[in-house]
Amino acid sequence: MNKKKRIGVYICHCGGNISDYVDVEKVRQAVDGGDAEIVVMAKTTMFACSDANQREMVEDIKANNLDGVIVSSCSPKLHMLTFRNVTERADLNKFTYVHANIREQASWAHSDNKIGATEKAIHLVKAAIAKSRYADALETNKIKATKTVAVIGAGVAGMKAALSLAEKDTEVILIEKENHVGGRVAEWGSLFSSTETGKEIIDRLYAEIVRHKNITLMTNTEVFENKGSVGNIAIKVRTITEGTEKLTEYTVGSVLMATGYDHYTPKEGEYGYGSTPKVITLPEFKNMIDNQSGKLMHNGAEIKNIAYIYCVGSRQSEGENTYCSRNCCTSTIHAAVTAKQKFSGITNYHFTRGLRTYGKQEILYADSLRAGDIYLQFYEDGIPTVTNEGKKTLVKVNDVLTNNREIEVEADLVVLVTGMVPRANSTIGTLFKLPKGRDNFFNEVHMKLRPVETVIDGVTIAGACQGPKNITESVNSALSAATKSYSILSKGELETDPLVATIDPEKCTWCGACEAACPFDAILKIDNGKKIIAEINNSVCKGCGMCAPVCEPDAINLIACSSPEIMSMIDALV
Amino acid sequence: MGELNKKSAKILVFSTEKISDPAIDMAGLLKLHYPPTVYTISIPCSSGIKPSWILYAYEKGFDGVFIAADGSDCIYGETCTEKTGNIVGKTHNLMKEKNIDPSRLRMAAICSVCSESFVKQVRGFNEYLLKTLHA
Numbered sequence: 001m002n003k004k005k006r007i008g009v010y011i012c013h014c015g016g017n018i019s020d021y022v023d024v025e026k027v028r029q030a031v032d033g034g035d036a037e038i039v040v041m042a043k044t045t046m047f048a049c050s051d052a053n054q055r056e057m058v059e060d061i062k063a064n065n066l067d068g069v070i071v072s073s074c075s076p077k078l079h080m081l082t083f084r085n086v087t088e089r090a091d092l093n094k095f096t097y098v099h100a101n102i103r104e105q106a107s108w109a110h111s112d113n114k115i116g117a118t119e120k121a122i123h124l125v126k127a128a129i130a131k132s133r134y135a136d137a138l139e140t141n142k143i144k145a146t147k148t149v150a151v152i153g154a155g156v157a158g159m160k161a162a163l164s165l166a167e168k169d170t171e172v173i174l175i176e177k178e179n180h181v182g183g184r185v186a187e188w189g190s191l192f193s194s195t196e197t198g199k200e201i202i203d204r205l206y207a208e209i210v211r212h213k214n215i216t217l218m219t220n221t222e223v224f225e226n227k228g229s230v231g232n233i234a235i236k237v238r239t240i241t242e243g244t245e246k247l248t249e250y251t252v253g254s255v256l257m258a259t260g261y262d263h264y265t266p267k268e269g270e271y272g273y274g275s276t277p278k279v280i281t282l283p284e285f286k287n288m289i290d291n292q293s294g295k296l297m298h299n300g301a302e303i304k305n306i307a308y309i310y311c312v313g314s315r316q317s318e319g320e321n322t323y324c325s326r327n328c329c330t331s332t333i334h335a336a337v338t339a340k341q342k343f344s345g346i347t348n349y350h351f352t353r354g355l356r357t358y359g360k361q362e363i364l365y366a367d368s369l370r371a372g373d374i375y376l377q378f379y380e381d382g383i384p385t386v387t388n389e390g391k392k393t394l395v396k397v398n399d400v401l402t403n404n405r406e407i408e409v410e411a412d413l414v415v416l417v418t419g420m421v422p423r424a425n426s427t428i429g430t431l432f433k434l435p436k437g438r439d440n441f442f443n444e445v446h447m448k449l450r451p452v453e454t455v456i457d458g459v460t461i462a463g464a465c466q467g468p469k470n471i472t473e474s475v476n477s478a479l480s481a482a483t484k485s486y487s488i489l490s491k492g493e494l495e496t497d498p499l500v501a502t503i504d505p506e507k508c509t510w511c512g513a514c515e516a517a518c519p520f521d522a523i524l525k526i527d528n529g530k531k532i533i534a535e536i537n538n539s540v541c542k543g544c545g546m547c548a549p550v551c552e553p554d555a556i557n558l559i560a561c562s563s564p565e566i567m568s569m570i571d572a573l574v
Numbered sequence: 575m576g577e578l579n580k581k582s583a584k585i586l587v588f589s590t591e592k593i594s595d596p597a598i599d600m601a602g603l604l605k606l607h608y609p610p611t612v613y614t615i616s617i618p619c620s621s622g623i624k625p626s627w628i629l630y631a632y633e634k635g636f637d638g639v640f641i642a643a644d645g646s647d648c649i650y651g652e653t654c655t656e657k658t659g660n661i662v663g664k665t666h667n668l669m670k671e672k673n674i675d676p677s678r679l680r681m682a683a684i685c686s687v688c689s690e691s692f693v694k695q696v697r698g699f700n701e702y703l704l705k706t707l708h709a
Contacts, residue, residue, distance in 0.1 A: 075599045104602035105614060116582075116610030123613060229592075229649045433593075433647060433686040435600055443600075455596040455686060499618070519651040544650035545622020549661050554626065561617050566627050573613040574584065574634045 155183025645683025
């Protein structure tokens with residue numbers, strides 16, 4: 001273990017994510033030239049991960065002849081690899097890089113206490129400097145990876161991901177808990193900007209899947225157990241057909257999660273839902289117009305006036321769903337335009353909270369305006385009321401577009417524009433320990449930089465299980481997740497950190513305790529010519545460290561977590 | 575140390591890279607606040623913690639040590655829970671020998687999504703330590 005002499009430290013603003021709460025200049029001053037003057041350079045940077053800063057780091061490492069680098073920024077889950085690669089580009093061994101997390105574990109965790117957050121950040125960076133002094137140059141280990149991906153969920157995202165992987169010569173186990181494929185898209189009739197119906201798209205994908213030799217499709221099937229880690233994940237699945245249960249085991253290298261979403265179900269009485277059959281949800285309305293012809297009928301009466309109330313179950317400042325469901329504005333206008341084209345005498349009244357027909361979807365909004373649809377707007381503190389007077393159903397609102405004028409519409413049908421909510425059944429997420437965001441959808445590592453990866457190595461996410469998406473966006477994320485899962489396994493082997501256990505032969509007296517503690521049979525009993533001692537089989541050791549605490553003479557240390565490193569970090573943190 | 579931090583005990587957390595680290599990171603993401611004198615050292619597995627590290631932390635001035643254990647989610651195997659428990663038991667005995675209150679060492683299984691549980695644990699531990707050591 002060669003202690004470092006010349007360390008460079010970068011402290012990131014992360015825009016304002018860190019510097020809004022942590023005084024980054026104070027952190028820089030606290031560590032610059034410190035720790036027996038081994039910190040020869042300390043800088044703050046607006047975005048440490050930016051290309052410009054990465055280039056500057058390479059120049060700094062070479063110009064200052066650094067033998068260790070620390071970046072104090074976000075979680076290492078996000079950018080550890082980024083900065084390891086930077087050090088490699090500057091001809092430094094990547095394992096000499098040490099990361100300090102001052103965002104998730106300082107600025108954000110203590111955004112209520114800026115002084116405390118800054119003090120903590122200083123301690124965390126000092127602990128990283130202490131650790132950095134011991135960070136040796138190492139070579140990576142390699143393990144075999146199974147070139148098979150389990151795709152969970154056979155909706156449009158899962159189906160496209162499966163096909164994409166199969167085309168890359170990767171085996172796919174496509175697992176669907178229902179007895180049919182297609183998920184929500186299979187429910188849809190006509191679609192915006194497509195001549196195919198949802199069902200036709202799914203039929204086409206299904207035909208490709210059943211023909212493909214690399215895809216094993218399993219319907220009526222759920223995963224109930226998983227073990228192992230990226231490269232070799234053992235899953236057990238349960239298939240139930242006609243009351244018969246069949247259990248199967250697979251080993252896969254990666255899992256691609258595409259489990260979709262649930263429709264929001266309005267609460268009893270929400271905008272009159274449940275009080276009259278005239279109030280229905282958007283999915284029910286879409287189904288009506290897809291399956292009827294001639295006159296549009298509902299509950300025995302012809303429909304002429306339709307009131308659409310937007311953002312039901314979405315954008316709730318005080319409710320569970322604070323997010324925008326993204327696709328509902330477009331979906332509603334598409335349904336309204338379709339209804340007007342297909343059935344005579346339809347008048348559409350849209351009660352909106354501001355429309356979000358982004359991108360090309362604006363064309364549809366323009367079509368709707370040209371067709372004479374009427375748009376009214378409200379804020380959350382003045383939502384429309386739905387009342388039943390005799391056989392009449394009245395929708396009333398103070399329209400903000402006409403200076404809060406009270407406008408009342410007698411509606412033959414009230415369509416509640418319901419959004420997407422996370423799956424009520426969260427069993428699969430719990431099984432794989434997938435983190436969820438504040439919206440309760442599965443969470444990616446980084447919205448922009450690692451948008452389909454999760455903190456669970458080897459598990460990617462696609463489609464609306466990650467948050468509201470339309471079909472195009474779901475397919476985009478599915479292809480991205482498929483490529484990411486493929487890239488993990490494509491070489492047939494994975495590089496793993498060489499952070500294995502080491503034995504001090506002077507201290508070791510061979511008692512066998514380490515051999516008993518090791519779950520991987522990585523401890524060998526050898527005669528080194530002087531005495532019988534333990535030796536680590538580096539190709540089998542996984543670096544868990546279970547052998548270290550049971551060693552009475554304290555002869556075992558884990559690389560990167562040795563006693564001198566941990567104790568020097570404790571010195572810096574206290 | 576800032577004025578606000580005088581109300582906080584110094585707690586060293588041993589967390590694990592794959593299991594409890596994500597939960598602690600997510601606690602930050604969700605702005606679930608806890609005392610800023612709670613510091614984390616990340617290791618691969620909670621059953622690799624040496625009792626000597628824990629004793630060293632007390633010796634240097636930490637009020638408490640919290641092991642955010644892998645529990646049954648450990649990627650290295652099912653024996654982790656038992657082995658981490660043994661480490662805690664052994665350390666408790668060593669603490670008694672040195673007249674250190676064993677309740678200054680706590681352990682709880684913190685899974686990768688257990689952010690709220692982590693925050694609840696360290697807040698409660700902080701209150702206990704303030705009451706017993708800094709009253």
